[in-house]
Amino acid sequence: MLKFYHHPLSPIARRVWIALLEKEIPFEPVIVNPKEGEQLKPEFLSLNPFHHVPVVVDGDLRILESLAILDYLEAKHPSPSLMPQEPTQIAKMRMVQMVTTNELITKIPALLMASNSSELDKATVQQITTVLDFLTEQLGDSAYFGGDNLSLADITAGTALTLLVRLSLELKEHRAIAAWHERIIARDSWQKTEPDEDNFKIWKKWVSSMLKRRQQQMARS
Numbered sequence: 001m002l003k004f005y006h007h008p009l010s011p012i013a014r015r016v017w018i019a020l021l022e023k024e025i026p027f028e029p030v031i032v033n034p035k036e037g038e039q040l041k042p043e044f045l046s047l048n049p050f051h052h053v054p055v056v057v058d059g060d061l062r063i064l065e066s067l068a069i070l071d072y073l074e075a076k077h078p079s080p081s082l083m084p085q086e087p088t089q090i091a092k093m094r095m096v097q098m099v100t101t102n103e104l105i106t107k108i109p110a111l112l113m114a115s116n117s118s119e120l121d122k123a124t125v126q127q128i129t130t131v132l133d134f135l136t137e138q139l140g141d142s143a144y145f146g147g148d149n150l151s152l153a154d155i156t157a158g159t160a161l162t163l164l165v166r167l168s169l170e171l172k173e174h175r176a177i178a179a180w181h182e183r184i185i186a187r188d189s190w191q192k193t194e195p196d197e198d199n200f201k202i203w204k205k206w207v208s209s210m211l212k213r214r215q216q217q218m219a220r221s
Ligand SMILES: N[C@@H](CCC(=O)N[C@@H](CS)C(=O)NCC(=O)O)C(=O)O
Pocket: 010, 011, 012, 013, 034, 039, 050, 051, 052, 053, 054, 064, 065, 066, 067
């Protein structure tokens, strides 16, 4: 059976978790707890030398990088499809995945360090607004980024947006995205993978202290 190395509070591993649930692929979960430094142990480093979850092991094949894993799952288990077939929709899907990954997830530290969105610096607010404007344009009048059905774009953008909203991001200026977000979080796969309040607080505290430690290390060097 496919082995899924992850941590339930990792927003990036959650992309793969949701795809596994949406496709109803049987898997064996293996929890790698970064709080205990488990991602740095030799056993895990032999799977991912960059010490990140998620990792998937399917038979002899080991795959790291969440987007590569999503592509593999789609190719190996094409039904139900999470990949549009039409060239324009494929391009849109990949753009949404990459913009979310490169332009939005990078803003998580700023949102974490601010107790609410009014404390954010102007450049961060502008960047998030630009991403939300872009997502609005890509969504258009569709229910999902890939058209009528959920796609890998919704999974990648949806796991990021859900987290940012929990960290106080407001979507009221982006009504189409707010409605799409409501649609996404109502799905079983989102409900089953959403951390409860206690675990969310633990994650926030842990990531904040890790970021503070990194800032101090950088200031010293
Ligand atoms: N580019 C990687 C990033 C994965 C990633 O950053 N995972 C984080 C959890 S969200 C992690 O494992 N951090 C632990 C560490 O870096 O030591 C992917 O898409 O799979």
